[in-house]
Amino acid sequence: MNTPLEDQVHDALHRRADPIQHAPLTVTDVRHRARRIQRRRAAAAGVAVAAVLAIAIPVGLSATGPSQRSDVPPATQSPSPTPSPTPEVASGTVDVDVNDAEVVEETPVPLLDVDGPSLITPDGTIELPEVFDTLTPYLDGYVGVARHDEPGVPLATIEFLGADLRVDDGGNATGGLVVSPGGGRIAWSEYDGTRWRVFVADPAGEVEPVETTFDPTAEEEPVIPVGFVSADTVAVKAMYNIGGTRTFTAGGGQPVEVTGLLQADTASPSLGAIAGITEFRPEGTCFGVVDAGGGDPTWTTCDHRLGPFSAGGAYVVGTSAQDDTGSPSIAVLDAATGEEVVTFEAVLPRRTVGGFWTQMTWVGDEAIVARMFIGDDYYMMRLGLDGSVQRIGIESVGASGLTVAVPS
Amino acid sequence: MTTTLVDMGSQGRRADKDADFSAYMAARQPALYRTAYLLAGDHASAEDLLQVAFAKLYLSWDKIRDRGALDGYVRRIMVNENNSLWRRAWKRREHSTDTMPETGTHDTYDDGMGGALWSHVQTLPPKQRAVIVLRYYEQLSEAEIADVLGISVGTVKSQASRALAGLRSRAPSTLHPREHRPHEPGDDS
Numbered sequence: 001m002n003t004p005l006e007d008q009v010h011d012a013l014h015r016r017a018d019p020i021q022h023a024p025l026t027v028t029d030v031r032h033r034a035r036r037i038q039r040r041r042a043a044a045a046g047v048a049v050a051a052v053l054a055i056a057i058p059v060g061l062s063a064t065g066p067s068q069r070s071d072v073p074p075a076t077q078s079p080s081p082t083p084s085p086t087p088e089v090a091s092g093t094v095d096v097d098v099n100d101a102e103v104v105e106e107t108p109v110p111l112l113d114v115d116g117p118s119l120i121t122p123d124g125t126i127e128l129p130e131v132f133d134t135l136t137p138y139l140d141g142y143v144g145v146a147r148h149d150e151p152g153v154p155l156a157t158i159e160f161l162g163a164d165l166r167v168d169d170g171g172n173a174t175g176g177l178v179v180s181p182g183g184g185r186i187a188w189s190e191y192d193g194t195r196w197r198v199f200v201a202d203p204a205g206e207v208e209p210v211e212t213t214f215d216p217t218a219e220e221e222p223v224i225p226v227g228f229v230s231a232d233t234v235a236v237k238a239m240y241n242i243g244g245t246r247t248f249t250a251g252g253g254q255p256v257e258v259t260g261l262l263q264a265d266t267a268s269p270s271l272g273a274i275a276g277i278t279e280f281r282p283e284g285t286c287f288g289v290v291d292a293g294g295g296d297p298t299w300t301t302c303d304h305r306l307g308p309f310s311a312g313g314a315y316v317v318g319t320s321a322q323d324d325t326g327s328p329s330i331a332v333l334d335a336a337t338g339e340e341v342v343t344f345e346a347v348l349p350r351r352t353v354g355g356f357w358t359q360m361t362w363v364g365d366e367a368i369v370a371r372m373f374i375g376d377d378y379y380m381m382r383l384g385l386d387g388s389v390q391r392i393g394i395e396s397v398g399a400s401g402l403t404v405a406v407p408s
Numbered sequence: 409m410t411t412t413l414v415d416m417g418s419q420g421r422r423a424d425k426d427a428d429f430s431a432y433m434a435a436r437q438p439a440l441y442r443t444a445y446l447l448a449g450d451h452a453s454a455e456d457l458l459q460v461a462f463a464k465l466y467l468s469w470d471k472i473r474d475r476g477a478l479d480g481y482v483r484r485i486m487v488n489e490n491n492s493l494w495r496r497a498w499k500r501r502e503h504s505t506d507t508m509p510e511t512g513t514h515d516t517y518d519d520g521m522g523g524a525l526w527s528h529v530q531t532l533p534p535k536q537r538a539v540i541v542l543r544y545y546e547q548l549s550e551a552e553i554a555d556v557l558g559i560s561v562g563t564v565k566s567q568a569s570r571a572l573a574g575l576r577s578r579a580p581s582t583l584h585p586r587e588h589r590p591h592e593p594g595d596d597s
Binding site: 003005006008009010012013014015016017018020021022023024025027029030031033034036037193 | 426429430433434437438441442443445446451452455458459460462463464466467523525526529540541544545547572575576
């Protein structure tokens with residue numbers, strides 16, 4: 001015999017559910033989902049094998065390098081700031097010649113092997129269930145941005161991997177994922193079918209994620225995180241069809257618009273600054289740094305497209321202002337003034353196209369890891385502000401090569 | 409020739425499996441969707457939950473001899489899946505919407521009480537909520553719930569007790585509309 005409360009619960013559930021006559025799924029839907037589950041199970045089985053190998057590999061490496069671990073690396077730690085308090089900084093132009101560069105066997109930052117697909121960290125290699133173009137530790141697994149080229153699927157989706165490296169959540173369209181320089185926070189955007197949301201989360205899961213909700217828009221008007229402007233607030237650009245691109249900061253609740261930029265591209269929590277496009281001129285595009293709070297300009301340049309800030313905020317990358325995908329040189333600029341500090345210039349054979357990808361990452365304030373291409377060949381380079389040039393001699397399994405897992 | 413015969417046999421079995429599975433889905437999808445909805449709390453999540461459950465059932469179809477156990481198998485997957493989804497959602501504070509994008513279903517029978525209680529049911533921890541849905545919607549016995557959830561009957565009882573206590577504490581003033589008198593502790597026990 002039920003109590004009155006039990007009767008009311010019974011009635012409430014039936015009132016809620018009984019009018020629903022919904023059968024949204026077809027057998028084709030289910031078979032498609034079943035195939036996805038099978039693929040993930042297969043990938044997980046492959047990962048299990050990889051995990052066993054990963055235990056063994058560091059032991060084998062012990063003779064050649066100081067870095068060794070006894071288990072699968074659980075997480076790719078963000079690049080640590082340099083231990084040197086007064087690093088030497090070069091000036092002028094440094095030639096980047098892959099043939100003359102010192103070859104190092106370890107990577108200072110996590111890399112993605114696109115054709116593996118796999119994640120290569122200083123501690124070992126992890127096979128991945130699918131191709132990611134950004135991937136970082138989150139909770140007991142990882143969160144990443146997966147790219148798709150299938151019709152009917154968002155171009156980029158946010159995916160959550162469990163400790164077993166299975167994709168066990170996600171699938172929503174995303175504008176991207178960024179990690180704060182110290183690794184204390186990550187931020188990503190998701191489209192929920194109606195609007196874009198930006199989440200700022202603690203990778204360790206000790207602090208509840210914070211969500212910023214944008215006005216309803218189309219999925220094709222993405223909100224793209226560009227970088228943190230403080231410990232727990234991220235700068236984003238919203239690519240609206242009407243009204244163009246707008247810049248906001250997202251730290252929970254409602255987004256706060258930042259003026260001063262036509263398009264945000266990067267940000268620094270150390271400086272509380274955002275950099276991006278300030279002006280379109282007939283003769284070219286100009287860029288600048290603005291205060292994230294008020295949008296006041298700090299400095300502008302029409303000579304460089306601005307790339308990522310260094311972890312401590314001392315420097316900002318300047319690349320060719322004319323090229324979105326590659327640059328023949330990487331200029332390191334003083335983030336406070338825009339003055340050139342040192343420039344790394346790709347040495348290319350005659351009549352060969354090449355340069356640096358603009359997706360790169362800082363190692364603290366002391367070096368940049370960037371992908372250099374010469375014709376159809378790719379090289380991962382570590383460019384030290386002390387003028388050192390190293391080639392990361394890790395082979396990729398396929399022609400697509402390696403990329404940085406967490407761009408700055 | 410041998411290969412062709414094998415292929416034909418394989419295709420025939422696949423066609424039989426798909427026909428059986430399709431018939432089961434057609435017959436049971438609306439009812440199981442309602443359970444998924446009560447577990448998940450919104451239509452998008454319910455659809456996803458049911459799709460995962462059907463997909464896993466499809467993969468295991470040939471291994472399940474007792475066709476009478478199919479609903480229980482689907483319910484168990486949905487509950488387990490929802491619990492793990494809920495854990496992840498809590499960690500990243502996922503907010504679902506209760507607005508169905510295509511064919512909206514409105515609770516036209518709700519006199520206000522159902523909606524209030526439903527909203528409180530949605531705040532229960534997932535295991536308690538699963539017990540409540542299976543007990544008071546599916547009207548399963550405690551032993552059947554224990555079987556679905558893979559827990560003991562005693563745990564089912566304690567989860568149900570805690571869930572009812574939670575509901576009582578969350579909305580003490582609205583749980584006794586039929587009695588037309590102020591709530592008195594112990595009425596429901």
